Amino acid sequence: MTSPLASLQPAIELRDVVKVYEGGVRALDGVDLVVEEGEFVAITGPSGCGKSTLLHLVAALDTPTSGSVLVEGRDLDRVHDMSRFRREQVGLVFQLHNLLPQVSVRANIEVAMFGSRRSARGRRDRALELVQEMDLEGREDRLPTRLSGGERQRVAIARALANEPRLLLADEPTGNLDAASVDRMIGVFHQLHASGVTILLVTHDHSVAQAAQRIVYMRDGRIVDGVDAQ
Amino acid sequence: MRLPGPSGRLAPTVPTACLGPASARCAAGIRGGEPLSFLEFAFWNIWSKKARSLGLVLAIAFAVMTVVTLAVTSSGLEQSAAAIISVGKADFTVAQKGASDLLASTIDQGELTRLRQVHGVGSTVGVLVETEHLSASTPVFIEIGIAPTDLAPFGVTIVAGHPYGATTANQVMVGWRAASTFNLHVGSRFHANGTWNTVTGIFSTGNSFGDSAAMFPLPAVQGYNRVPGLVTMVFVKDAKGVTAATVAHRIDTDLPELTTIRTASQFGRADRDLVYLKAAVTGSTFLAVLIGAVIVGNTMLLSVFERTRELGLLRAIGWTRRRMVGLLLGENMALALLGAIIGVALAFAVTSILEQLPALKGVLHANYTSGAFWRALYTALGMSLIGGLYPATRAALLSPLKALSYE
Numbered sequence: 001m002t003s004p005l006a007s008l009q010p011a012i013e014l015r016d017v018v019k020v021y022e023g024g025v026r027a028l029d030g031v032d033l034v035v036e037e038g039e040f041v042a043i044t045g046p047s048g049c050g051k052s053t054l055l056h057l058v059a060a061l062d063t064p065t066s067g068s069v070l071v072e073g074r075d076l077d078r079v080h081d082m083s084r085f086r087r088e089q090v091g092l093v094f095q096l097h098n099l100l101p102q103v104s105v106r107a108n109i110e111v112a113m114f115g116s117r118r119s120a121r122g123r124r125d126r127a128l129e130l131v132q133e134m135d136l137e138g139r140e141d142r143l144p145t146r147l148s149g150g151e152r153q154r155v156a157i158a159r160a161l162a163n164e165p166r167l168l169l170a171d172e173p174t175g176n177l178d179a180a181s182v183d184r185m186i187g188v189f190h191q192l193h194a195s196g197v198t199i200l201l202v203t204h205d206h207s208v209a210q211a212a213q214r215i216v217y218m219r220d221g222r223i224v225d226g227v228d229a230q
Numbered sequence: 231m232r233l234p235g236p237s238g239r240l241a242p243t244v245p246t247a248c249l250g251p252a253s254a255r256c257a258a259g260i261r262g263g264e265p266l267s268f269l270e271f272a273f274w275n276i277w278s279k280k281a282r283s284l285g286l287v288l289a290i291a292f293a294v295m296t297v298v299t300l301a302v303t304s305s306g307l308e309q310s311a312a313a314i315i316s317v318g319k320a321d322f323t324v325a326q327k328g329a330s331d332l333l334a335s336t337i338d339q340g341e342l343t344r345l346r347q348v349h350g351v352g353s354t355v356g357v358l359v360e361t362e363h364l365s366a367s368t369p370v371f372i373e374i375g376i377a378p379t380d381l382a383p384f385g386v387t388i389v390a391g392h393p394y395g396a397t398t399a400n401q402v403m404v405g406w407r408a409a410s411t412f413n414l415h416v417g418s419r420f421h422a423n424g425t426w427n428t429v430t431g432i433f434s435t436g437n438s439f440g441d442s443a444a445m446f447p448l449p450a451v452q453g454y455n456r457v458p459g460l461v462t463m464v465f466v467k468d469a470k471g472v473t474a475a476t477v478a479h480r481i482d483t484d485l486p487e488l489t490t491i492r493t494a495s496q497f498g499r500a501d502r503d504l505v506y507l508k509a510a511v512t513g514s515t516f517l518a519v520l521i522g523a524v525i526v527g528n529t530m531l532l533s534v535f536e537r538t539r540e541l542g543l544l545r546a547i548g549w550t551r552r553r554m555v556g557l558l559l560g561e562n563m564a565l566a567l568l569g570a571i572i573g574v575a576l577a578f579a580v581t582s583i584l585e586q587l588p589a590l591k592g593v594l595h596a597n598y599t600s601g602a603f604w605r606a607l608y609t610a611l612g613m614s615l616i617g618g619l620y621p622a623t624r625a626a627l628l629s630p631l632k633a634l635s636y637e
Contacts, residue, residue: 056631059546083548084548084550085548086546092547098539098634100540103266103274107266107271107274111271112547114268114271114553115548120266120267123265159547
């Protein structure tokens with residue numbers, strides 16, 4: 001549940017963020033960005049421009065060299081329980097869906113809820129609810145290897161939404177999909193956006209980026225432009 | 231939220247699990263299968279890597295088999311040796327201190343006289359115990375030299391016939407188990423102690439070790455083994471009003487060349503071989519755990535490398551380090567338990583084979599104690615824990631981002 005105070009804060013705020021990798025590669029060079037709650041923002045730009053790095057910092061998978069990353073007003077530098085943050089605050093979708101091949105679709109979703117407050121039955125019911133929402137009924141007991149690329153990516157989204165995060169971060173989620181699956185994936189994002197989820201989508205595909213409410217362009221580790229797409 | 235299907239229509243709203251025979255369950259609000267438990271997840275991880283899991287189980291099983299085989303055979307040897315002191319109905323036994331093994335103990339007449347003079351010593355029975363190779367099927371046969379007057383105090387009951395004479399040559403009494411084994415009865419001829427003897431009686435001691443032996447007049451055994459006047463051990467009964475502990479303490483103090491044995495655990499005082507054997511078994515156990523732990527650690531480390539992306543994903547979706555360690559060690563523990571069960575079964579088989587080998591027949595008797603099974607469990611879990619700790623910690627400390635980009 002969103003607290004009244006939280007609703008006053010931007011969902012994501014980056015303040016003069018710099019990220020320099022070992023070897024001196026400057027992936028982000030003083031990035032400032034604000035994403036309001038409920039916004040659907042696409043970050044796009046050429047390969048190596050720093051868009052994935054930006055997403056990783058927001059997901060607390062990496063730390064900035066300098067500057068601050070705030071999610072719902074909380075500086076990630078001051079978050080002690082990163083595991084809990086990743087589990088409850090954000091949902092992550094990767095280009096290579098990264099499903100566990102040895103367990104079923106339902107189990108892949110349930111695994112994300114280990115450590116949450118839900119009971120075992122609660123986890124099962126939530127997983128089945130997401131299976132239904134992602135139009136994967138009848139496939140819940142299948143192994144991911146027996147699904148199409150689009151279906152796998154929908155499972156990955158279901159897993160990302162398992163703990164009902166307010167923020168969904170997607171890194172090139174349509175990278176390996178055919179055109180029909182891409183259209184369907186965009187439909188999913190629109191549905192999620194309509195239900196109030198804040199979405200930060202990283203893509204190099206302009207047609208996918210057009211689906212967002214706002215497009216942020218990056219080049220050489222800097223934000224070069226931001227436009228309303230719709 | 232319902233997503234539009236490819237045709238633009240909404241997908242069916244009824245869950246598949248609610249179709250057909252399961253519909254009654256759906257009406258009751260129960261859908262799908264059983265929830266995924268942490269253990270089930272660990273099981274599927276193990277199952278998905280069958281070859282690796284099998285390798286780990288076998289490594290643990292062989293280590294457990296080695297440890298259990300050593301434990302049950304050494305325990306059998308200890309039991310056989312300790313059974314000697316249990317034959318006599320005495321308060322405690324006295325033997326030479328620090329002998330290589332109990333049967334090598336010697337007590338001469340002078341020591342026996344001094345022993346009898348210790349305050350609190352009631353009665354004493356000196357016996358000479360020797361072993362003889364009778365045949366390939368009976369490589370170790372126990373022969374006890376004991377005076378006929380000491381038979382009753384020693385706790386020997388004559389069940390058939392009569393005792394031998396005190397100094398009569400070529401007479402023997404056999405325990406009822408030995409009589410059964412060699413098909414002997416009163417009046418039979420039995421070749422033992424270097425000569426043919428007439429069986430004068432069949433006895434029972436209530437102890438399987440004693441009942442499988444033969445008894446001769448003491449001078450006959452001393453003469454055949456060329457140890458006149460010597461006995462192997464002395465069984466002591468306390469005088470009335472004195473405790474065994476007090477008398478034993480006095481003997482230990484007054485006769486430092488001798489030692490008292492009241493329990494099987496004190497057996498090592500008079501049998502250094504057994505002490506060395508037990509030390510060797512303990513050392514072998516540690517060695518087996520160490521070698522097993524290295525194999526487990528190596529296998530698990532390879533597994534962590536193989537599963538780097540998967541482990542990185544779990545960290546990325548919010549699994550704590552503790553949960554990661556729990557998963558990997560839990561998987562290892564499950565394999566260790568399986569390895570322990572297989573290892574114990576293998577130990578049974580190997581011990582049975584060893585017992586039947588001509589060189590070991592009659593010498594090796596497995597003694598399956600609860601301690602041996604606990605040792606199996608400790609060994610397996612010890613290997614799994616020691617070997618698994620570093621790989622599990624390494625996995626828990628993985629950077630999720632680096633792990634996810636691991637090729």
